[in-house]
Amino acid sequence: MANVDQDSNLDGATEGSSNANAPLKRNSDDPGWNCGTLCDPLNKDAIKCKLCGFICKAGITRLKYHVSGLKGNGVAICKNASKEDKAVCVALLENPKEDKIAKRKREEEMRAEVEIEVEDNEFYAGSKKKRRSNLRPLDKFTNPINPEGPFLNMRQQNLLDALSKERTHSVHQFCARWMYESGVPFHSIDNDAFEKFVEAVGQYGRGYCPPSQYLLREPLLKEEVERTKGLLKKQEEESACNGCSVMIDGWTDRKRRSIMNFCVNSKEGTTFHSSIECSTDSHTGQFIFDYVDKCIEDVGAQNVIQVVTDNAANNLAAAKLLIEKRPNMFWTSCAAYTIDLMLEAIGKEGKFKEWIAKAKNLTIFIYAHHWTLALMRKFTKCKDIVRPGVTRFATTFLTLQSLMEKQEKLKTYVY
Structure with a gap:
């Protein structure tokens, strides 16, 4: 027992020494940690430069400025940094700036797509009566934002043009409150369509009335379906020009219903075509072949190059039937399914x-x-x-x- 205890203590000592010699860093994949290490595990902002021993107390970004040699950032310059070290840190500092510039440019382009044409007189939503615009040049800087107040004080502001932080924060509160009470997922705030909606409301001005449930369920939904079909014309033209692949995916939902999806893939991307619930049907090779063949006719047999499915026995049986009828098409196994096997x-x-x-x-x-x-x-x-x-x-x-x-x-x- 003594020998066993002694061996276990030696192993623990070896492991402890190896951990002690290992450089301390935060759980991050940032390449900047190649130039620094934590001084204290409890203080995540105190970082020691491996090149000169300088201790930076403001995080990894400050350490990058230290190594890069860029002046005017309120941090001492590392004297032992090589040209390669400086070039790496400069690139790490410039990439986020380029990403921010690209994001800002994309937002500006997206907002430029939103344009509401109005004349001197504006209209009430859903009404044929004209109303005079009561907007004055300084109203948006003087009137408080209070949707619960009188009509004259109800205002929808353009968030990008709001100069007062207090007023912007007030708008953010109403937006957040709506999301919390409606159970809207937080990532929906990054949706491009939502940003365009906010821009459109800002251009409309005060008095905007949201659509009713009927408008959302019926006319607006049909209009959006037609708009989506128009967006798919580019994919259809690409499929007619260079061909496309059709993909079949069968799965079972939480209610144990068997569903089969049909998607079309081309150079322009992947689009959903149709789906069927086949819980009561036997998934034989003939059943799958009939469904695939019908979808190929809808897409256009002259445009389809290959059919992609998994390697299940019923799919292989359907592949034989398809090749007999359409010998110019390929039946390809799904790469993801192959990797899973x-x-x-x-x-x-x-x-x-x-x-x-x-x-x-x-x-x-x-x-x-x-x-x-x-x-x-x-x-x-x-x-x-x-x-x-x-x-x-x-x-x-x-x-x-x-x-x-x-x-x-x-x-x-x-x-």
């Missing part, structure tokens, strides 16, 4: 099978008890070790990668 085969190998089983036992134990799960998230800073993938076998290997990335934190969690 490869991962399944790799996972069955003895060496990988053992480690996958251990990883499953560990994750099942942690996630099966709320106290172990809470403790694990405490050490991993609320990050899960299970990473869901598109398929079951992809999830297995993504989880193994996640365990490798968090192995030091998990060791601390276990000890």
